[in-house]
Amino acid sequence: MTRALARRGWTVTGAASGAEGIALAGEGGFDLVAVDHYMPGLDGLETLSAINALPAPPPVVYVSGSDEGRIAVAALKAGAADYVVKAVGEDFFDLLAASFEQVLDRTRLERAKAEAEAELRASNARLEAMLSEVNHRVANSLQLVSAMIGLQKGVMTDAHAREALEDTQRRIRAIAQVHRRLYTANDVEQVDLRDYLGALVEELGESWSSDALPRTLTLTAEPIRVKTDRAVSIGVIVTELVTNACKYAYPGAAGEVRISVAQGDGHCLLAVEDDGCGMAADQKPQGTGLGAKLIRAMAQSLQTVVEYDPAHTGVRAVMRVPV
Known part of the structure; x- marks a missing residue:
């Protein structure tokens, strides 16, 4: 042989x-x-x-x-x-040599594939580390911008201007909250909506509630993972809807605002509701109109619309987000 x-x-x-x-x-x-x-x-x-x-x-x-x-x-x-x-004869050695060639070719391909996969994993790890660092820096930069707006708000004497700056701070915090979650998570492409909204609602509650006008914000949510850009859009919408409820639902009184997220068939159902004074069917939301424009723009980016339930006591805004 x-x-x-x-x-x-x-x-x-x-x-x-x-x-x-x-x-x-x-x-x-x-x-x-x-x-x-x-x-x-x-x-x-x-x-x-x-x-x-x-x-x-x-x-x-x-x-x-x-x-x-x-x-x-x-x-x-x-x-x-x-x-x-x-077998007996030269044909057996031809067959054996052919088997050797096939096995070696297959082994080379398997090794090359394993090396390529290892390099891809290493490259992905490097990219994820870089993306995590980017998210960290973005979150810090947004925090700095929010702090600068806070300083500017402190020297403003016009009440409407101060209110506009406060709304801007809340919007920035909604976006920064996503980036904070990304740089501390293993998955830099998706966000757990329940965790994200939980932290966001807590921040909004601290921002809106006071001893004179207490606001109770409650979140009921299922664990749903969504892509980062969609989480940002959802966060901005929730911030605007909660802001409207806290501003206008309970004039001069305490009140509760409820946020819920439920998993549906190919979508998640997001609702923000209060039991306040409500709106007439033909009434437009109060405020400057910027919040309503932001809600429409963010909803459009999610391929959905925000609808208002006319049968609800108070205001109930509902949105079905494809996931």
């Missing part, structure tokens, strides 16, 4: 037994190993198992004089790369 394979361009090292073959394979330097089923001492399957247990084992072509299917199945299940039935 050694001479026949040498004539076909192969350099062969022979082993008289399975144990000797295992020892040689353990020394390394072989592109592949051919294992006979019938050998003195360890049989082929035992030898195959021992070779595959080596660190970085070479591929194994299993050779047997038996054409029994059970042996072939057992060898392939044990990790053989190919199976060749031994």
Whole structure:
């Protein structure tokens, strides 16, 4: 066999037994190993198992004089790369050499694929680390902008101007909240809507509630993951709707604003409601109109619209967001 394979361009090292073959394979330097089923001492399957247990084992072509299917199945299940039935004549060596070529080609492809996948994973890890750092810096920058607006608000004497700056701060915080979650999360492409809105609603509650005019904001939400850009749009809409409710639903009195998010069939149902004075059917939302424009723009980016429930006592805004 050694001479026949040498004539076909192969350099062969022979082993008289399975144990000797295992020892040689353990020394390394072989592109592949051919294992006979019938050998003195360890049989082929035992030898195959021992070779595959080596660190970085070479591929194994299993050779047997038996054409029994059970042996072939057992060898392939044990990790053989190919199976060749031994025969008399040069055709067998041609078949064996062809098997060697196929196994080596397949092994090279598998190694190249594994290396490419490893490089891709490393590249993704680097990109995710960079994106996390970007989100960290964006969140810090937005926090700085919000603080600067707060300083500007502190020196403003016009009540309407102060109110406009406060609304701007809330919008900035809604966006910054997404970026804060992204740089502390493993997934930089999606946000858990329940966690995000929970933190956002808590901030809005602290912003709007006071001893003189307490506002109770409650969130009921299912765990739903959405892409980052969609989370930003949802956050801005929730901020505007909650702001409207806190401003106008309970004039001079305490009140509750409820936010809910439920999973539907291919969408999530978002609702913001209060039990306040409500709006007439033909009444436009109060304020400068900027909030309404933002709600429409953000809803359009989500391929949806915000609808108002005319049967609800107070105001109930509902939006179905495709997910």
